[in-house]
Amino acid sequence: MKIKVINPNTTLEMTEGIEHAAKSAARPDTQILAVSPKMGPISIESYYDEYLSIPGVIEEIIKGEKEGVDAYVIACYGDPGLQAAREVTDKPVVGIAEASLYLASMLAARFSVVTVLPRIKTMLEELVDSYGMSRRVVNIRTTPLSVLDFEKDPERGMKMLEEEGEKAVSEDNAEAILLGCAGMADFADKLEEKLGVPVIDGVVAGVKFAESIVDLGKKTSKLKTYKYPEKKEYTGLLDTFGDQAAVK
Amino acid sequence: MKIKVINPNTTLEMTEGIEHAAKSAARPDTQILAVSPKMGPISIESYYDEYLSIPGVIEEIIKGEKEGVDAYVIACYGDPGLQAAREVTDKPVVGIAEASLYLASMLAARFSVVTVLPRIKTMLEELVDSYGMSRRVVNIRTTPLSVLDFEKDPERGMKMLEEEGEKAVSEDNAEAILLGCAGMADFADKLEEKLGVPVIDGVVAGVKFAESIVDLGKKTSKLKTYKYPEKKEYTGLLDTFGDQAAVK
Amino acid sequence: MKIKVINPNTTLEMTEGIEHAAKSAARPDTQILAVSPKMGPISIESYYDEYLSIPGVIEEIIKGEKEGVDAYVIACYGDPGLQAAREVTDKPVVGIAEASLYLASMLAARFSVVTVLPRIKTMLEELVDSYGMSRRVVNIRTTPLSVLDFEKDPERGMKMLEEEGEKAVSEDNAEAILLGCAGMADFADKLEEKLGVPVIDGVVAGVKFAESIVDLGKKTSKLKTYKYPEKKEYTGLLDTFGDQAAVK
Amino acid sequence: MKIKVINPNTTLEMTEGIEHAAKSAARPDTQILAVSPKMGPISIESYYDEYLSIPGVIEEIIKGEKEGVDAYVIACYGDPGLQAAREVTDKPVVGIAEASLYLASMLAARFSVVTVLPRIKTMLEELVDSYGMSRRVVNIRTTPLSVLDFEKDPERGMKMLEEEGEKAVSEDNAEAILLGCAGMADFADKLEEKLGVPVIDGVVAGVKFAESIVDLGKKTSKLKTYKYPEKKEYTGLLDTFGDQAAVK
Amino acid sequence: MKIKVINPNTTLEMTEGIEHAAKSAARPDTQILAVSPKMGPISIESYYDEYLSIPGVIEEIIKGEKEGVDAYVIACYGDPGLQAAREVTDKPVVGIAEASLYLASMLAARFSVVTVLPRIKTMLEELVDSYGMSRRVVNIRTTPLSVLDFEKDPERGMKMLEEEGEKAVSEDNAEAILLGCAGMADFADKLEEKLGVPVIDGVVAGVKFAESIVDLGKKTSKLKTYKYPEKKEYTGLLDTFGDQAAVK
């Protein structure tokens, strides 16, 4: 089976890290296709970045339909464009935030998310609430580090995650930690060892859930909310989106 | 004062209708600048359309910062890109869905939304919930008509709104009706007369609230969630977004 | 247009302050009629005070119907009698708590209320919840000062608001501050300057929203919840309420 | 023990009916003091009536403090003035709506309220929600009859309750029926026999809970929310409320 | 009347304490039958213990049907097996957690639970939420003591409850304290005296509510959720449960 893992930002080093994590989790017969969109931001740390990453994500989904992809994983902790992605394909599409939340729910009663800059806290609160997980997520902890800071200085990143993770356990009563950024996959094992509670990376969770859904032969419901978009005219920079093969 | 009303789709006839509604509600000394983005879909009826309309909306906000705009209204009932818009400017930005919900709350205890195609029902349910209004919105009623159907055949549009509006009153116990599409502004008065309950159009509500906020000298909080986006590299079609004047 | 701003308590100095705030926000052609009821408490700091202020508030609304009033603002942060007020008139009635919450929602993602004595915290929590705003209001902060303490010793009042406002920003992650008492209008600007986040006074918000609704020609829905009260016998001190012109 | 049951409206025939129901439920050694306030409406069917009944209710509580009352029951299904009543006494005060909801919760998993005129539906929805009971109350069913219609034509009242009760069972899947008006106590037994599910009258529930709390020697918490009101000046018709013995 | 109070654990000293509390609250003509099941754990401090206590609890209810019991109280703060108990009898069954929550709601606006080991915090959070009381319960405070520690060293138990109770009042703004374990009944009075707020023990609350419901002649609804279980085969250790007299 072929799973396309889309890193919604354009930092290829990060895409490589995500690819590595995805492959480490995938079954031997699962082919991982890890990509960054052709357009968009090098990192996602605001609503601005998030919304502007979506056209690139959608384009990669649409492209995937010709690449024989069986399932998609959107590998950014805001699950950018997830519902639109489900519209343009009938293959399963999994967001790493939702995957991490469902996985955590099967392993722990209460948990905290540890993530990047403070400004995305509200965004993640709203996301968690939209998945019905507000009662289980006891806190969303931020660090002063940006997405790329974690790439550039992993040692400092690890230290920060450890600090916040420890507070999550001792102050929030969190019984598991969710890594709130796709670029944190590498830290999961070390952090789990340090903290003594499950540390959940959404990328590997997303890949396993995608494999599972493909194995079960299940597809996205095309009845109403996730029907294919209506064919219509698009103009300007985004004009090609009106005439995509995936638009019915 | 100058209020920029952005119709997130690229159908100029609809922008004109929105402009007309906005001007009818604005004070004489308020200048209405009604625009459609340079890029994007001719109508918004899916998550796909909605997300792909956002880059154009944001571009118009950023452009507005050089046009001396005092406040912005996003004139599509999904409030597309609203939070990102609040990041790129410190001027107030009002979405027409939120404006209609707050206005309705001051006039009626329970209300229903009447809107276009069935597929957007879930989208609006989630939106209403994100504004804390689930208890007041008793139903979201759809019609078989698309956004542009209302433009092309207003008579049929009116008939459909009337039918669903009557059911909202008699079956949902709705005490006001919210028009769930920016292109429905023209129907408001006639429908209100027919139904005998307030019929709320978000465009005019949005304009009045924008005027109010400007009068009060209030600006968007730049403390955390709505801080200016961090300056960073953008690539591909959207590369200009990395170097916008509004990005700090 | 004529807007009647009702200070539900009987402290005329406070009514003057409210009048001053209302006039500073109103358009030149808006006439502000600021009044205190003929009966009731000199300040409202308990359910007891709140409920006992309502007959006076209702009386002022009913009186307003003969005074050619176009809209009403109830200027106490508990919005006392708001639903009853909507029953006795078809003109719009706006509460300052609801107005401040809607205004804040258009400017900030999360906010705190700062108010008077600790005992009203529960009352405001229930109020905020009834408006669907529990997710956005991160804290309701009280001070040891009563309503009239703020009148008598504004300097101390300002100091207290500043202290709690700073904690709201640093501890609650509030991105805007709502002033939880109609007598605090004067502090808004100074406090906003100190704190660097929007500080919202409900009186001016209420006046602007009332103006907006009148401009739009909208009236309270008389379909069900806010129908005129049924004419019926009232006895004792309140006997005149059975035969009010506004009761149908 | 002495329990004062306050019928918040001034219809003495109804007070007698309530007295009768209360006595039928009270233990032999419990003295029931059933009263109507000296002021207020002859029936309560709007926010207007409800708020205007509260001064009379509070006055009866304050008077009760000199009458050696051990507990109070507020016998109107909107629980008017309940929180203020808890402020002016440290004796337990029970509302019949809350009593009926807690009693029903111990007997049935899901239930419906059947009540008077349609206009009070929203009021009861908000009340039920404030008690945390929205998930258990599956419907609030109204009849075309007013409070006094049930007094005047009990046969028609019974017929209506039966009709709505049957629909509650068959359409709402209600497993118990709550009578949403203090004047319906007499119908409870007959209706229960007809419908085959528990039919709960709040008056008798309130009396039994009041007896229980007195037996346990428990009093209202005077720590914060329900502290005695601060002594302060009241003016006009309600001036006596500033100098009540119960106000500290 | 005969009320059977079931201590779901098998520690007879604790059953005696519960019996003592129940009798102190019951009316002279109420017969209290306090029992422990024949099978199950000596204390309940985990989901494991809780679920394994339920067969014993149910057996005692079924046995009670032949003992002429009029009402049942389940005296463990997790209300173990409450819904199943309501299925096997039409007599009222009251859980002490629910009883304490309803009683507290009639006495205080906000309250905290103080209970045994930290591991049961989640369990109680879910329980409180299932009763719709999340908004009123401001905190669930645990102690390092187990159920039996409170039996063995009451002095230390009292000290711990006092410590957490004081924090509940000063830090949580709790206006009443609920004792989160049936074995804490003895501490209630002393703690109430110390803390100056109502301290609620569920055992006595449960007994009084059970008496009230019996007095009112009310029974559990047998319409749907709480119908008698269908007769069916049970095997193994629990085989007698298939052929109980109470199973229809």
Place this chain on the structure above:
Amino acid sequence: MKIKVINPNTTLEMTEGIEHAAKSAARPDTQILAVSPKMGPISIESYYDEYLSIPGVIEEIIKGEKEGVDAYVIACYGDPGLQAAREVTDKPVVGIAEASLYLASMLAARFSVVTVLPRIKTMLEELVDSYGMSRRVVNIRTTPLSVLDFEKDPERGMKMLEEEGEKAVSEDNAEAILLGCAGMADFADKLEEKLGVPVIDGVVAGVKFAESIVDLGKKTSKLKTYKYPEKKEYTGLLDTFGDQAAVK
């Protein structure tokens, strides 16, 4: 890897069906161990049955710890004993209701459950709510058939599921159907073909999620809520539970 699938009831024909479904979904190298407990009911259709099935389920988990089991699936749609199961092992334990809800959430925006007898509707509503899925589950539809009716007369079962499934699609706007009983696995494919929307069986979903979690090397958090139960005395029929190897 070895996955133990526990059918909480003792009907071996049903266990075989569940085994068949589980094997059809499992990877070739996954060993499925499908069992029924030694004690308990032949079917689960009430709280009574559910609670009485739990000791048997727990026993099978504890036994599994010596059988080299890597993960457990509890194959009854009430997820009986799930939290206790997580206490007695550190291997992942998945309930089929939760698995079906998470899987459905990745495929459809809104869905309905179709299940057995009407009496379990409330039970499932509470379950769905405890997983935070109330907003997504639009209805829980019951049939007049018991669990074993589906075993005995599959043709009639299929007809009923089809009827309710069609209503779910046309009346509830459900975009996927969840089969609310472990014995319905066989119907999933045919039903999906008929209805044209995803039909989700929890057994196969549970097996795939269990495989995924094992692949990821994740274990249940033993920090607090799911710590091993404390070793303690158990008496009577259930005395062996006090001294289980899994109790620490």
